[in-house]
Amino acid sequence: MTAIPAEAAAGRLMRREIEEQPEVVARLCDREGPAIAALGRRLRRRAPETIVLAARGTSDNAALYGRYLIETLLGIPVSLAAPSVLTVYRARLRLRRSLVIGLSQSGASPDIVEFVETARRYGARTIAVTNDAGSALSRAAHDTALLLTGRERSVAATKTYTAQLTVLSLFVAAASGRRRLTDAHADLPGCMARTFEADGRIRDIAHHWRRIDECLVTSRGYDYATAREAALKLKETCYLVAEPVSAADLLHGPIAVVDEGFPVLLIAPPGAVLPHLAALASRLRRRRAGTLIVSSDAAILRQADIPLAMPAVPDERLSPHVYVLPLQLLAYHLSRIRGHDPDHPRGLHKITRAR
DSSP: OOOOOOOOSTTHHHHHHHHTHHHHHHHIIIIIHHHHHHHHHHHHHSOOSEEEEEOOHHHHHHHHHHHHHHHHHHOOOEEEOOTHHHHTSOOOOOOTTEEEEEEOSSSOOHHHHHHHHHHHHTTOEEEEEESOTTSHHHHHSSEEEEOOOOOOOSSSOOHHHHHHHHHHHHHHHHHHTOHHHHHHGGGHHHHHHHGGGGHHHHHHHHHHTTTOOEEEEEEOGGGHHHHHHHHHHHHHHHOOEEEEEEHHHHTTTGGGGOOTTOEEEEEOOSSTTHHHHHHHHHHHHHTTOEEEEEESOHHHHTTOSEEEEOOOOSOGGGHHHHHHHHHHHHHHHHHHHTTOOTTSOTTOOSSOOOO
8 A cells, every 4th residue: 555644743643544444444344244244145035125224424424325325236215314203203113124224433323322222122123333342332233233443533534434335335245146246345445545646636636725615526326425425524624615416416506606616526436327427527617617526537537627536446336435535635635734633623523422
């Protein structure tokens, strides 16, 4: 892996944890992969009618990726839970033939724990995806899939996010019986590590964007989750008004805010949605937007005001695991350039306990 140079004390935790991600994914696949695959095979033998994913913050963006993956590969309808339905409004949901998956890196988010506990009482099968085997979330669920990231110390989550993506992709690959997708995980750590070769380029882009106050972040399909997570990181660490929007929804109104020089971050991996994203890139170019395009496709990169070339990913469905890394680095560099400490964003804590 290409080492990222050491920098000032502020942000060192976030940077170190960004660096750790290829190793984390390799360890997760090796050590927890068989247990995750067993959970997936169990789902394949006895498929639920619906699946509910319960999460907050960064974990909710991982859950959005899970929704796309489950619905496209398994054909099972997925709901992203609104925990307040149970924790505040005390509704009784019909979950007896459902699978409920709670995602929380700490396993201590009260509303996610309560949602899983209540769903289990109502007859749902439950799985916890967490970094702590002894957490309240793990105790609340029938089964647990561990992230194995080691302690994440920076408030801005990085390695736990890609670990959650990996748990979900391993789980769904096994549940769908797609051995090629399972095997493609072996190439992920090397592919993730190659993104660090663009560190200098990303730092230059951060300098170019250092004075912006707002931007749109967009993609479609599996990487809509990447757009949401990138926007969250820019909000958390740089204090930007970074608005994530689906590339399809962007054309239904939000594009009206885009005029000459307006910053738009477009995440465009090769795959089924690339033709739509290429058409959007062309439209943004005609509007003279300040478009940063992240892709390994040479044609769409030529549409960019600022191109950021990516390594090829072994499978479109694994592109979120890779494409989020340079965007984490962008948030890190931009935060530091603007004089902030991305390890300790103002007003935020590692575990959010509000219901």
